[in-house]
Amino acid sequence: MLLDRPLLRRLFHLGALASRGMTLGVRGVALDGAGRVALVRHTYVSGWHLPGGGVERGEAVRDAMVREFREEAEIVPQGEPRLHALYRNVVAAPRDHVALFVLPAFTVLRPKAPDREVAECAFFALDALPEGTTRGTRARLREIHEGLPPDPNW
Incomplete structure (x- = not known):
C-alpha cells in the first residue's frame, strides 16, 4: 500500500494537519x-477564567495543565489532576478544544x-463569583458542583 512508505505517510499527515488543523487548550478547577x-x-482578554x-x-495535556496552574495561579498539584471532560470551544475558533481538569x-x-x-x-x-466571570467558566463550575453531565461545547 502506498501509505506504508514513511515519507508518504508523513506527507499525508502533514496535509491533514494543514487542512484540518485543531487547537487544544486546558483549563483547571482548583x-x-x-x-x-x-x-x-488576564491582561489580554476580559473576564474571570479558570486557570489554563x-x-x-x-x-502532554496533563503536563500542560500542571504548568498552567503554576504559571497562572502559583498552584502545585498534590496528586494527579483528574480529566473531567473535553469540550469544543467554538467561541475561540471552529476547531478549538479544551480539556478540563479537576485538581483534588x-x-x-x-x-x-x-x-x-x-x-x-x-x-x-x-455562590459569590466575581462580576465578569465568563459564561463558560460558570457553566463548567455548575456542572462539577451539581454533578451535571458535561455539555459538549464550552
Missing part, C-alpha cells in the same frame, strides 16, 4: 478546603503576582 475556586483575570492555556507542541488537592506556593499575562488571581466562593 477548589480549596473552604469550597472556593481559583480564578484568573494552550498545550505546547510535544507537551494542591498547595498554593504564594499569592500570584501580576505579570504580563495575569493581572490578578484569587479564590472565590462558588
